[in-house]
Amino acid sequence: MTISCLGYVIFSSTDLKDWRHFGTQVVGAMDVAGDDTCVALKIDQQPFRILVEPGDADHVSALGFEMAGEIEFSALRDRLESEGFAIRNGSDSEARNRAVKAFFATIDPAGNPLEFYYSRVLDQTAFLSPIGVKSFVTGDMGLGHVVVPGGEDLEGTYAFYTAVLGLGDSDDLNMQLPGENAPAIRVRFLHAANARHHSLAIASLPSPSGLIHAMLEMEDFDDVGRCHDRVLAAKRQLMASLGRHCNDNMLSFYVVGPGGIPFEIGCDGLQVDWTNFEPTKSSVPDHWGHAYQFPA
Ligand SMILES: [Fe+2]
Structure with missing residues (x-):
């Protein structure tokens, strides 16, 4: 098995302000977005686990799965391509935003949007919940x-x-x-x-x-x-x-x-x-x- 874990989820939202409140004041995550153009919720040593981008509807836009490494990442992409799945390779700037080496996106048979990536860079800053949640199990x-x-x-x-x-x-x-x-x-x-x-x-x-x-x-x-x-x-x-x-x-x-x-x-x-x-x-x-x- 080469999928290590569910690493991140990206949402599209009509109400970033509500996400910021829910994420930080109800759940207790840090918003590390740095400006108000998106919400990036950090709950551990990873740069973020939930990214919320502005959109004209409220829905999930990517489920990000971590691959064990580059070999497994490339092998999965080849397999999906050979089975006829449409693949979109993430751009360098999108990969930078996700703090991953590379990713590709595809859609599962039920229409769910998936991303697969490898080598995510930890930001190494401590998780400090704004409302005192001790830690998340990640x-x-x-x-x-x-x-x-x-x-x-x-x-x-x-x-x-x-x-x-x-x-x-x-x-x-x-x-x-x-x-x-x-x-x-x-x-x-x-x-x-x-x-x-x-x-x-x-x-x-x-x-x-x-x-x-x-x-x-x-x-x-x-x-x-x-x-x-x-x-x-x-x-x-x-x-x-x-x-x-x-x-x-x-x-x-x-x-x-x-x-x-x-x-x-x-x-x-x-x-x-x-x-x-x-x-x-x-x-x-x-x-x-x-x-x-x-x-x-
Ligand atoms: Fe559940």
Whole structure:
């Protein structure tokens, strides 16, 4: 497996001011953009993990996956090109903005925008949360995880991520959403070459923003609880109450972030040694909690 982790996410936004407030005052990240033309949220030693650029709609514009090195990077680009995927090589200035040696962009079979890069330069400045979050759990496990729409052909999208990109199967969740006439949904959880239970999941759900949610992991439950307090104080809408997931053990809540993009804020995420791991099948998402209230 050559994808090391989910390294960064780039969003397009109609409201940078809201992102700046949410990112720094609710989540507790640093905004290191340097001016007001974008928002660059730093949560560790990396230059940023979330970049928000101005746009005429609120959506994810890139999920940035880190490749183990240049050889793996070039091999993946050749493979995707040979299978007919359209590739766009990032320009030097775009690569500089991302602090990576090089990257290319493509679109997965469900329409999700992906970028692959190698050799990201650390800025080596300390993470100092503006509101006192101790730390985020990142390092070689990457920024956290994202859940994206799997498209009409969930199995085709799953095959792309596993057979072509080389992500590993973590869990296959098949569940009935609560409520009369509510649909059954399926979520396939996938891991990269690090211990995080899943870096990406694909779900049989649509999402106007392109993201079903992004998860950031904090050091402990007190940091999560304080973030929950800040969400309530800022009168931001919760999308799910506190709860603990079964498959990755994450203790978390969900908040509707800027532009309607949901964020999961958690702690205690499972770290897995994949050597003898058998992918699991689940029929319930939570041990307890996570009462969902989906935004209109
Ligand atoms: Fe999640």
